[in-house]
Amino acid sequence: xxxxxxxxxxxxxxxxxxxxxxxxxxxxxxxxxxxxxxxxxxxxxxxxxxxxxxxxxxxxxxxxxxxxxxxxxxxxxxxxxxxxxxxxxxxxxxxxxxxxxxxxxxxxxxxxxxxxxxxxxxxxxxxxxxxxxxxxxxxxxxxxxxxxxxxxxxxxxxxxxxxxxxxxxxxxxxxxxxxxxxxxxxxxxxxxxxxxxxxxxxxxxxxxxxxxxxxxxxxxxxxxxxxxxxxxxxxxxxxxxxxxxxxxxxxxxxxxxxxxxxxxxxxxxxxxxxxxxxxxxxxxxxxxxxxxxxxxxxxxxxxxxxxxxxxxxxxxxxxxx
Amino acid sequence: xxxxxxxxxxxxxxxxxxxxxxxxxxxxxxxxxxxxxxxxxxxxxxxxxxxxxxxxxxxxxxxxxxxxxxxxxxxxxxxxxxxxxxxxxxxxxxxxxxxxxxxxxxxxxxxxxxxxxxxxxxxxxxxxxxxxxxxxxxxxxxxxxxxxxxxxxxxxxxxxxxxxxxxxxxxxxxxxxxxxxxxxxxxxxxxxxxxxxxxxxxxxxxxxxxxxxxxxxxxxxxxxxxxxxxxxxxxxxxxxxxxxxxxxxxxxxxxxxxxxxxxxxxxxxxxxxxxxxxxxxxxxxxxxxxxxxxxxxxxxxxxxxxxxxxxxxxxxxxxxxxxxxxxxxxxxxxxxxxxxxxxxxxxxxxxxxxxxxxxxxxxxxxxxxxxxxxxxxxxxxxxxxxxxxxxxxxxxxxxxxxxxxxxxxxxxxxxxxxxxxxxxxxxxxxxxxxxxxxxxxxxxxxxxxxxxxxxxxxxxxxxxxxxxxxxxxxxxxxxxxxxxxxxxxxxxxxxxxxxxxxxxxxxxxxxxxxxxxxxxxxxxxxxxxxxxxxxxxxxxxxxxxxxxxx
Numbered sequence: 001x002x003x004x005x006x007x008x009x010x011x012x013x014x015x016x017x018x019x020x021x022x023x024x025x026x027x028x029x030x031x032x033x034x035x036x037x038x039x040x041x042x043x044x045x046x047x048x049x050x051x052x053x054x055x056x057x058x059x060x061x062x063x064x065x066x067x068x069x070x071x072x073x074x075x076x077x078x079x080x081x082x083x084x085x086x087x088x089x090x091x092x093x094x095x096x097x098x099x100x101x102x103x104x105x106x107x108x109x110x111x112x113x114x115x116x117x118x119x120x121x122x123x124x125x126x127x128x129x130x131x132x133x134x135x136x137x138x139x140x141x142x143x144x145x146x147x148x149x150x151x152x153x154x155x156x157x158x159x160x161x162x163x164x165x166x167x168x169x170x171x172x173x174x175x176x177x178x179x180x181x182x183x184x185x186x187x188x189x190x191x192x193x194x195x196x197x198x199x200x201x202x203x204x205x206x207x208x209x210x211x212x213x214x215x216x217x218x219x220x221x222x223x224x225x226x227x228x229x230x231x232x233x234x235x236x237x238x239x240x241x242x243x244x245x246x247x248x249x250x251x252x253x254x255x256x257x258x259x260x261x262x263x264x265x266x267x268x269x270x271x272x273x274x275x276x277x278x279x280x281x282x283x284x285x286x287x288x289x290x291x292x293x294x295x296x297x298x299x300x301x302x303x304x305x306x307x308x309x310x311x312x313x314x315x316x317x318x319x320x321x
Numbered sequence: 322x323x324x325x326x327x328x329x330x331x332x333x334x335x336x337x338x339x340x341x342x343x344x345x346x347x348x349x350x351x352x353x354x355x356x357x358x359x360x361x362x363x364x365x366x367x368x369x370x371x372x373x374x375x376x377x378x379x380x381x382x383x384x385x386x387x388x389x390x391x392x393x394x395x396x397x398x399x400x401x402x403x404x405x406x407x408x409x410x411x412x413x414x415x416x417x418x419x420x421x422x423x424x425x426x427x428x429x430x431x432x433x434x435x436x437x438x439x440x441x442x443x444x445x446x447x448x449x450x451x452x453x454x455x456x457x458x459x460x461x462x463x464x465x466x467x468x469x470x471x472x473x474x475x476x477x478x479x480x481x482x483x484x485x486x487x488x489x490x491x492x493x494x495x496x497x498x499x500x501x502x503x504x505x506x507x508x509x510x511x512x513x514x515x516x517x518x519x520x521x522x523x524x525x526x527x528x529x530x531x532x533x534x535x536x537x538x539x540x541x542x543x544x545x546x547x548x549x550x551x552x553x554x555x556x557x558x559x560x561x562x563x564x565x566x567x568x569x570x571x572x573x574x575x576x577x578x579x580x581x582x583x584x585x586x587x588x589x590x591x592x593x594x595x596x597x598x599x600x601x602x603x604x605x606x607x608x609x610x611x612x613x614x615x616x617x618x619x620x621x622x623x624x625x626x627x628x629x630x631x632x633x634x635x636x637x638x639x640x641x642x643x644x645x646x647x648x649x650x651x652x653x654x655x656x657x658x659x660x661x662x663x664x665x666x667x668x669x670x671x672x673x674x675x676x677x678x679x680x681x682x683x684x685x686x687x688x689x690x691x692x693x694x695x696x697x698x699x700x701x702x703x704x705x706x707x708x709x710x711x712x713x714x715x716x717x718x719x720x721x722x723x724x725x726x727x728x729x730x731x732x733x734x735x736x737x738x739x740x741x742x743x744x745x746x747x748x749x750x751x752x753x754x755x756x757x758x759x760x761x762x763x764x765x766x767x768x769x770x771x772x773x774x775x776x777x778x779x780x781x782x783x784x785x786x787x788x789x790x791x792x793x794x795x796x797x798x799x800x801x802x803x804x805x806x807x808x809x810x811x812x813x814x815x816x817x818x819x820x821x822x823x824x825x826x827x828x829x830x831x832x833x834x835x836x837x838x839x840x841x842x843x844x845x846x847x848x849x850x851x852x853x854x855x856x857x858x859x860x861x862x863x864x865x866x867x868x869x870x871x
Binding site: 031032033035036037038039040041042043044045046047048049050051052053055058080081082083084085086091094095098150153154157158161165166167168171172266267268269270271272275276279282283284285 | 368554787
């Protein structure tokens with residue numbers, strides 16, 4: 001297993017190098033650049049534009065720009081943002097906690113909802129509950145998150161006024177201690193609900209189909225025949241086995257946790273990774289974009305490896321030499 | 322079970338307690354900021370969001386009024402030819418500063434700061450993104466702490482645009498100022514408020530300036546909290562529902578919804594300045610053939626087609642039907658600022674448009690689209706994606722022109738693809754468009770920079786890629802008028818030059834003004850003391866110093 005992991009890691013290096021070249025070139029091919037004045041703004045003088053282009057290094061040939069960037073990446077210098085002048089690493093670092101908080105909670109909520117619903121749907125297959133849960137899952141998969149987010153916002157924040165509409169804290173109050181935690185919890189309800197919607201729908205269907213397959217296995221029938229309580233049969237024997245693919249799916253979603261939820265973070269004014277990515281893309285802030293994309297690539301590679309390892313660990317019949 | 326119930330009950334009580342309606346603590350106004358800039362110092366950032374600094378922190382030497390004329394603000398008077406502030410040849414401008422002004426950290430504000438500001442601009446290592454008028458400054462002589470002599474390379478009639486922001490010399494170690502400088506991020510100013518902190522993507526905190534030079538009792542507020550809310554739609558809804566005291570900033574197109582809220586009795590105050598035109602929404606014609614400035618555009622180069630388009634658009638339907646009356650009919654080239662002219666747009670007359678096209682040889686094909694010499698009157702029509710109101714009147718224009726036999730295909734793009742530079746493949750700069758639509762022309766009270774955009778020298782080419790143009794239009798007479806206006810210091814003569822430029826521009830129909838946005842502002846009615854009779858409306862320290870809650 002150790003040798004397998006090492007081999008996968010070694011193979012990842014040329015893969016990531018190739019990804020870096022492709023990503024770099026794709027960004028350069030996109031029209032528009034970082035020196036754009038906004039709509040209605042007075043255009044900067046050509047002298048100023050030329051000066052900034054030189055300062056950003058955009059006057060260098062592309063191969064020189066690429067080598068400068070990749071060299072910096074490998075030595076810990078990820079460059080500075082055109083937009084803010086900050087180092088790319090510090091910008092990403094300050095956004096990660098917000099995104100992890102929200103997407104992590106969304107994943108937890110998704111698991112807490114999808115596991116019991118999926119298990120019960122499988123156990124009571126073809127019942128009213130099963131049809132309702134499956135229908136709701138399909139509806140959830142089909143619902144666009146931006147529409148759902150705006151609907152929740154209008155109903156609960158603007159009409160009923162039960163929940164705050166944006167941000168993570170009430171800037172008009174100075175909550176302290178337990179009050180601050182409560183304030184934060186209130187602000188998290190809507191974005192976490194929106195984010196967990198698709199995950200719940202996806203995971204519910206996956207848990208259900210996985211459980212159905214397991215419940216039909218001979219060993220489940222054997223366990224039942226042994227006189228074990230039904231609860232033990234379902235939760236201990238069946239779910240344990242059905243959990244393997246679910247864990248795999250959950251692990252594969254780790255890169256998504258890092259990249260954040262672009263639309264939800266914009267609608268609810270959350271300063272996470274997703275918004276940083278979109279803002280940087282709109283501004284053609286190449287250093288930040290490249291930094292985020294390379295982290296995403298690394299996370300995808302690692303998540304795939306971790307998923308494979310976990311799958312083998314959970315399922316003794318699978319092994320890598 | 323009882324323990325779980327107790328925990329659950331406690332949690333419910335906790336959440337219920339936190340959900341009580343929020344009340345303001347102290348006297349701090351909450352401003353929503355839609356487009357967060359990368360830096361908050363306008364001297365180093367070209368994004369519109371950084372101008373919020375001019376609302377609270379940074380103050381100009383000369384403050385613009387709605388009509389484009391200036392008041393002395395940090396200055397003691399306005400330099401003119403008559404009072405000797407401007408030399409006869411226009412190359413020396415003497416600025417007298419008020420006495421007793423301090424930076425918010427208590428340091429004195431002096432002419433040294435003006436000289437330093439210019440040297441920062443001139444340092445090739447500085448990342449400045451500010452008014453192009455600085456290009457004409459040769460150097461600044463400090464005569465005494467309150468007198469600065471600004472020497473120009475050439476006469477600079479737009480000198481009043483200079484020093485909209487002055488850099489505090491004592492906060493910098495050199496004139497090579499990069500975007501990473503703390504002062505580029507959170508600038509120090511002379512204004513009523515001081516930046517305290519900035520949690521990127523979340524909030525910006527300002528507190529009262531304890532050393533405000535104007536009046537020790539000002540500002541009336543204890544501070545400002547700026548909340549970053551990037552989604553415009555939800556921001557406007559939150560503002561209308563009272564979750565913010567003001568929004569920086571929305572355009573006249575957004576006033577319709579706010580006014581509706583006010584009409585329903587919500588505590589919203591809406592103020593409009595109908596006497597002046599805000600930003601004009603233009604239809605940009607590409608007069609060259611898709612990037613080849615040596616060849617005319619196959620359809621739009623025909624002045625009859627441009628006139629027909631002008632007469633074929635129902636502007637009133639846009640202003641009243643789409644904008645709910647929050648728009649102004651405006652047909653002038655220079656339509657705002659001190660040289661702004663009030664010119665009505667071309668009247669809507671589709672019958673005449675049809676006659677013009679018929680007489681010019683544009684015959685309708687079987688599908689109703691006109692053809693002349695084998696060229697179909699079919700073009701791409703683009704604007705910036707994402708604005709739902711704008712898409713509505715874009716479709717109205719498309720519909721109107723279809724009726725006179727001109728087919729437009731809508732294909733909207735992000736703003737940086739439209740406005741990007743020549744080397745970055747920007748559609749306007751490279752000439753890769755037919756008709757574009759965007760707002761422009763109201764960024765400065767002086768029309769010098771606006772009129773320069775249409776000069777031949779401004780058209781970007783492979784040899785000079787850093788220029789910019791909306792029209793790929795070249796007119797030697799216009800160029801000569803611009804050159805004369807750029808160095809004419811007599812305002813009356815200069816005004817006549819701009820008027821002549823306008824006559825050429827409008828007569829040629831280089832671009833078509835659709836409508837002018839209404840200059841308007843809105844705030845929660847609990848916020849009092851808001852003055853709007855400035856070029857930047859409520860977004861100036863001359864107003865925010867007086868804001869308070871009633």
